[in-house]
Amino acid sequence: MAHFSILFANEKTRSDFCKRKGEEFSSAAVKDLNITAIIDEIRKLTPDFPSEYLLFPPYDKDTQKLRGETAEELYGSSAVFDSMKRMASKLYTLKQHCRNIIDIKNKDARNHCFLCAVLEYCAALRYLLEITEGAASRGLAGLHGYAAELLRKAETGLYTRAQELMGKIDEMLALSLYADFMEQNIKTAVSEKEPLSDKIALLAEDILGAKLNFSFSAVNNVQLSPLEEALLALMKAQNASVFEELELFYEENKLLDFYSLIDLRDEILFFTGYIEFIKKYEKAGFSFALPKTVEGTICMRNVYDVSLAVKLGKPDLIVANSAEIQKGDIFVVSGANQGGKTTFLRSFGQCVFLAAHGLPVPAEKFEAPFCGFMATHFNRAETVGKSRLEDELERVRAILSAAKENSVLLFNECFVGTRRGDAVILSEKVFEKIFSLGATCGFVTHFFELALRDKRLLSFVAEAMDDASEQRTYRIVRRSPDGLAHAHSIAVSCGATYAQLLAETEKPR
């Protein structure tokens, strides 16, 4: 029976995902859009979050839909979300048991671990069946069917048999060890009902309020210590039938495929880890919205940079922006230095990236057509042996050859490594190609004249206050560029005006 997936709608998408590991465009987008900052934050809450799934958005309509529906159901219902989190933790325990089955050399000990694994497996399957009952999304409803099928496949009465056997073993393990070092022997007996340590602990708390703990670790690092081996042999001699039953149980069920269930853990964690993260930020006042796939218009309301939210932590320190563009549009963002141009581009990019995973996006509303490819082109450090422009052009060329009609391309401060006139012409060439492909593009630049020269381009401007303070509003508005960068106030605050720099040179050494 093929393993079920709530992440991939078909085998082709799964194999595409495997092939794309290490793909240049995706790793650039992850870096440029600060997806790593989001992953780092998710991992603080969910250390086992399978980040590799987040790094590569699926460019498959069906998979995006599958993920979107699953995310919607988990995001919409706290009860379902909590249950799936518990399911993931059950699968972790099962995985640990399976690891022990492989690691432990002693046959009886291995059989015991196997029994524990079977119990956990059956309990997890039953739990999964219960929590996905009546699920609406294709992913969770599919999980329900899958769990039912696995339970059917398991031997009838397997769980009851395992429980009975475990009951016998637990009874056998409720032990006291009588150690007599003079006589050099250890004898086993039923646990003391009123141990001396309990008496002392009760008296100390009652008289002095002192809290005592008489339990100490008896764990050692070896597989089974000689004492444990001897104890096991003693128990085996005294309970031969239980151990025979345990051995038989293992032999009859050893082909049980625990990994058919364990493999789901990462897929569940992909959703619960991300939703846990956004729940934390929603609590702090940030908005998230489920993305909607539409035809034609990209509509974003109050999108913000979630990596900035992670860094600053407070919604009142973040400015969100809204915009509406058509599929196939190229929008050019110019305006004030440190005015929020790149942040706006990144916000949009993050929404597209996360929407391609079907996950809730940092916005109040986000509607966009299906994205079949995404690429980013942000400034990078110079590569040794290549000019900056050469490097940039190489990357632009690669992006344009991979792009197609339903692509989203994001460029940030391109061609700054050449003269302004040349850069404008190069940019226009890129626009021509993008227009011919019909891809959607965001272009952040200081070359404001680009938007004036080509009326097909949509112009957005990062604004500053219209007074002497020139304070940034971080608002991105749709209007013609005015050619102002408002750089003077930043120079003043950085102490880099003419007078200040001159004063630095006049200080005594």
Place this chain on the structure above:
Amino acid sequence: MERKFSLLVSEGEAKISARALYDLGFYTVGEAVFAEARSLFKNFLRVLSAPVANMDVLLERQRVYMDFCKNPTLVDEIEKYCCRAQEFYLNPFGKTFRTVHDRLKYYLSNTLALLDLYDEFPRVFSKFRFDSSVLGEYRQKPCGPLKNELERLASLYTDTPFSVNVTFNNGFKLKSASLAGLQPTKKTLASARNRKKREAENAELPEDSIFFGGNNMIYNVANELKTSMILNLCQNISSINSAVKDFFANIRAEAAFYEAALMLQRYIEEKGLPLCMPKIDCRAGGGIFAKGVYDLCLSAVLAPESIVSNDISMENGKILIVTGHNRGGKTTFLKSVGISQILAQAGLFATAGEYSCPLYNGILTHFPSGEDDSLGDGKLAEELTRLKQDFHVLRGGGLALFNESFTTTTTREGSEIGIDVLRAVCASGSHAVFVTHLMELAESRQLIGSTVSLTTESADSYKIAEGEPLADIYAYDML
């Protein structure tokens, strides 16, 4: 350890601002009175920094203090026990134990001796007569049953058989254990010697025992288990020892507070200065009313006859704005109120002829700081930041003492800030004494609420009385 008995009745729950004791000059008093007893003074300040806001607690603490006054040897008696207890505190560092049994022996013998002393401790109080219920009705649970159980552990010095309850992990790995008993309920069926004999006779060995005769691996693991168990016992005996140690350490610190108070009282009496037990008045609308209140710090630098005392009344207003001559005694007046109130809310005497006050939930002082440690934000910013940090102590009604605040800006702006601050003090249901030169503030006091204007009577009388702010304070005269 859960506290069941406290000579302080209960820890004070009111707050004071971080620098209050420093601002009010307690360190100057400390130099004069406790020069030879620094740790006593430090402990005294610790208690002063948590004033009592509960009427019943305060009255009982006053009674305890009076009991200490009546029985001056009580502190020494308590101290004797605390010193003896010290001998039995565990200090395994630097000690060498040959075996874990030796360690157990050391832990047990010291702790048992300490428990004996703990049981003897109530005898201290039987020698005296007390008015306070804390001292008069002192009881503690006897340690006999605990000592009996601990004494049983001494059998582990030898190789007495013991039993441990064990738990298992998956795969039959041992997980944890705990001491279950010291005598096996069933006799082991065969000894190693018997085993050899049986082996020689080719007889069957008992099936319910594991033999580890000789130095084999089973012996090593079993021995590790035993060592872990004894070390765990040592740790638990140490916890018992620490609990008793904490008991004596707390009693000692609390008795030391009263010892310090008695020293301070003797100092004041030797100087011939007045003191009184304050009258606590928690009725709504009450405030501080005092006669002959003086600044105790001055006793360290001036002859007692040179110390000028003042009267104070909050009858006409709960915000006292004090203006007047430079070096006219304004700050001294402010400190005298603060010191008396802190001592009163510690359950002690007030440095006044008569002193009546409510119990405040917090005491805030706002004096200028000597240095500008604001890292470039300016002194005004430093002042305001400090005020904001401390302002929470006025929650639920407190006493705020301001000395020349907000002078690091223009007088107009300083007054505006001052008015705003005092309005907030008033709105929080707190009382205040505000010493200032800001005339705009003093003249705009109707904006604040229930205020009274106090002023210096003359440049050198150091007397403060109700009166309108002085227009000319002759500051040039000081040049």
